[in-house]
Amino acid sequence: MKVPATKIQEEMSKEAKSSYFDLPALDVSVAFPQATPASVFPKCTSDYYQLDDLLTSEEKAVRLKVRECMEKEIAPIMTKYWEKAEFPFEVIPKLGALHISGGTIKGYGCPGLSVTGSAIALAEIARVDASCSTFILVHSSLAMLTIGLLGSEMQRQKYLPSLAELSSISCWGLTEPDYGSDASALRTTATKVEGGWILEGQKRWIGNSTFADVLVIFARNTATNQINGFIVQKDAPGLQSTKIENKIGLRMVQNGDILFKKVFVPDEDRLPGVNSFKDTSKVLAVSRVMVAWMPIGIAMGVYDMCHRYLKERKQFGAPLAAFQLNQQKLVQMLGNIQAMLLVGWRLCKLYESGKMTPGQASLGKSWNTLRARETVSLGRELLGGNGILADFLVAKAFCDLEPIYTFEGTYDINTLVTGREITGLPSFKPAPLRPQSHL
Template identity: 40%
Template sequence: MGTDTARETTVQERLYSVADWYDAESLLTTDERRVLARLRDFLDAEAKPLLAEYWERGEFPEQLARPLIDLDLMEPAELTGPGAEGAERTPARGIYQGFRVFELARTDASLATWYTAQAGLFRTAIRVGASAEQQARWMPRVIDFSLKGVFSLTEPEHGSDIAGGLSTTARFEADPDGGTWVLDGAKRWIGGASTADVLAVFARDTADGQVKAFLVDRQAAGVSLEKIHGKTALRMMQNAHITLTGVRVPESMRLHNVNSFKDVAAMLRAMRSDVAWIATGIQAGAFEAALSYVTERQQFGRPLGSFQLVQEKLARMLGNLTASLSLVIRLTEQQASGTYRDQDSALAKMQTSLLMRETVALAREVAGGNGITLATDVARFHADAEAVYSYEGTHDINALIIGRALTGNSAFTR
């Protein structure tokens, strides 16, 4: 190994160590750390050199997709046993899954969002919404990515008010084959839709007014996808506006355990923890980029990192990151024990996102004018954080979920 390469490795290892101030990674098993090291090596060697270019172009580096899938990260064989099919393995521990998201996000928010679209959102839709027979048929294909899907809930006119405002409709038509559903409406901000096999679409049953869920073939007649342009955050992530016009879906492709918005809420309760891990990982990436910059950058004949005001900002960033990591770890431990509460996942998403917003702003600040350039990495984290701050429940919506649990009174408007 050459001197420059060895020095780069040493610096990178130190950054990882400093960012995990209380050594939270020690909670992982040796095998779990080995899998995550495999991911980290791939991200450092293959992904990082591409990120600035593809972020600026607003395109996803598709050449990373298959290698990421081939890393076998969702249910790694060395962690889950040698089951013949993915669904027969013992599931990987929640703490491993959280750190997997963290590693992706500390490299890039779009990569983390792309991976969790399958491993988090779509998998949760199947795990929570599908019947036992449907799960047996689909889950192995979800785990190995041979069935790629996306979670299609948000609509052009309904985001925070989706529970009561969801307007995509589903109309049932009886037939000898078990019946067919006809879907009409639109979905928006659906990340990864253009490369998915199926869209997990949530629609309101015209007969009973309840929300149902369907796996819709992306190439089915009546399905139209349009890429959303002009984004200033998550530019690499390909978000789509989806129009559904008379789309016919067989009853066998309806998720049989989704029969009201309460069932959808159960999915959101589980998925918000992934977003909290993403918000925490973004803080790690921004902090590491800022620390690296102020260590190397010279001003007034001294490293930037030697100035008191810069050190104070670094300390605040590390405090935010460490507090966030502690929060998501405890939430993950609770969920692993079977405790799933809306207010718990809402608190984690709200607080980690709030701290993330401050952390990336401080990172941009200590990098000065260079902090708005992609060359430092700081600008990418700073911009991408704004998308994460809003999705899977805005700050205000999550605060109201927590407030309802605290007071027993709902402040949501009707």
């Protein structure tokens, strides 16, 4: 007589279930011993055209110290935190010790790096983990730079030293639920009152905002209708920041929704250099150069991982690196990276010489993210099934690149900025609809 499946299930003891079903996952090095996971990061093999020859000794030193820290301190833990969508607060002191926060700002405890040096540092962080590079980008190249360029001397002295040490953390709030690409139309308001300002409104997608000590916020002055900037303290009454859940990329970055309900900001914390939306371009010009280097770093890390993996992983009695199709994909990835590196380097030189235009910055960001997308996609193919595991970096990089392709100006918007510059014709708004004839 056949025993019903339900009866068999009932007779299974809890102890037997536990011993079979509740075992922890095998360590990836045991489950798949043929290839080394990204927790032991591969050496850099992607500088095929020897970009190092174009760097100063100081820039080379920055690259090496950041690379060593990321490979030693971040690579072993990044997959765990990425999977949990939690930020690794334990690494903040280690990132602070690199003395790269504040980037190009001179004085106030900031490193005073060249634009190239700051970009190289960000790329080296992104090579191992894009979430950590985004954390530094927001904190350093947006919030700190805004205070450095557009703040008062008192504000610079008050805020920059602790931010440079990463003993306090900042975020930068421009984007709103209804205004992303059309950020100049933002609705958050600032109303003048005795001794300060009252902020009302909402921001969205603000990185670091759930734990930032200092929030740099942009709002519309209700008297002038112009955009002003403000420094808001995290404990300000009426301020609320909550984490955006369910992201598929940059999962370690704590992006937040911020609500302002009659938040008072004293006069001393209004940024005097922000009197219109155009003033934000002084910051965005630098940050867009930095963002153009993040896909360079991501692509470098993916190439390095694939280069090692193809030599370790064997199929049909030979390493995957011995097969022609795999070599072709690897070379295509490598060629993309060399071109991206040279575009990024030239962009830095143009900025440092005062010659860079907004269109050039936008082309660098849009083109580099497009090429990185192709590079990471090829890497996903090369790793086969392991290409969907965060343990081997490529799947994680594949997802992390998607928000970078979009933030700091989407690919499409950045191409329109460049298009406007080379043609003299703006095309951001659709042509007005013609009235329909009623025949």
